[in-house]
Amino acid sequence: DVVMTQSPLSLPVTLGQPASISCRSSQSLVFSDGNTYFHWFQQRPGQSPRRLIYKVSNRDSGVPDRFSGSGSGTDFTLKISRVEAEDVGIYYCMQTTYWPRTFGQGTKVEIK
Amino acid sequence: VQLLESGGDLVQPGRSLRLSCAGSGFTFNTNALNWVRQAPGKGLEWVSSISGSGNYTNYAGSVRGRFTVYRDNSKNMLYLQLNSLRAEDTAKYYCAKGWSLDSLGQGTLVTVSS
Numbered sequence: 001d002v003v004m005t006q007s008p009l010s011l012p013v014t015l016g017q018p019a020s021i022s023c024r025s026s027q028s029l030v031f032s033d034g035n036t037y038f039h040w041f042q043q044r045p046g047q048s049p050r051r052l053i054y055k056v057s058n059r060d061s062g063v064p065d066r067f068s069g070s071g072s073g074t075d076f077t078l079k080i081s082r083v084e085a086e087d088v089g090i091y092y093c094m095q096t097t098y099w100p101r102t103f104g105q106g107t108k109v110e111i112k
Numbered sequence: 113v114q115l116l117e118s119g120g121d122l123v124q125p126g127r128s129l130r131l132s133c134a135g136s137g138f139t140f141n142t143n144a145l146n147w148v149r150q151a152p153g154k155g156l157e158w159v160s161s162i163s164g165s166g167n168y169t170n171y172a173g174s175v176r177g178r179f180t181v182y183r184d185n186s187k188n189m190l191y192l193q194l195n196s197l198r199a200e201d202t203a204k205y206y207c208a209k210g211w212s213l214d215s216l217g218q219g220t221l222v223t224v225s226s
Contacts, residue, residue, distance in 0.1 A: 001173075039212055041156070048206060048216050049148075049156060060214065092156050096212050100172050101146075101158035 002026050004093050006104035012112045019080040021107045023093035028073045030097070037096040040069055040078045043106075044089040052091075053078065085111065113137040115207050115217030122223045127197055131220055133190040133207035141165070141185040144211045147192050149203035150219075159205070160192065175201075197224045 053069035
């Protein structure tokens with residue numbers, strides 16, 4: 001199975017400051033069609049998860065542009081340019097290149 | 113897009129349960145669907161996927177042979193049959209649309225306990 005390793009697992013941030021979460025996969029996530037099926041999800045407290053970013057860097061509809069995704073191969077990053085109170089929650093990376101699909105452990109973002 | 117799960121319950125170990133997910137707001141029969149679960153206080157775990165036609169399915173190793181995913185495209189319904197339930201299957205089960213999980217429902221809670 002492809003192991004997804006996130007860091008840090010806990011991220012205290014100051015409102016208005018940037019934040020960054022890393023995710024590494026145990027093997028390259030480039031599929032045979034040339035696409036990289038790597039995604040980021042956000043789960044706010046008490047809510048269902050929602051996808052934020054798909055295929056590394058594409059924001060889902062309604063996702064603020066302060067969220068951005070980057071990376072390639074095995075190393076990926078989610079950045080929040082200026083953290084707002086509504087960004088508190090747990091962020092998960094996930095790969096859908098291989099079976100079984102696998103998630104990272106989650107990174108808890110909280111306000112200092 | 114709306115995904116509405118139901119069927120979660122408190123069940124004893126070894127028993128069975130069927131979860132349902134009603135989909136609306138999208139072309140149901142052309143979209144793959146998935147089940148993802150989250151144990152209390154834990155992270156997300158992919159459980160199963162099924163193609164739009166229902167001809168292709170895949171399962172996590174932890175549930176293979178015990179769980180069965182299927183769909184009824186005439187009713188816009190997705191199902192997960194859970195057999196031989198174990199305490200470690202206790203979780204909220206979410207259905208999710210698309211091979212890349214672009215939308216998830218609100219979830220339904222399965223508790224396995226004697």
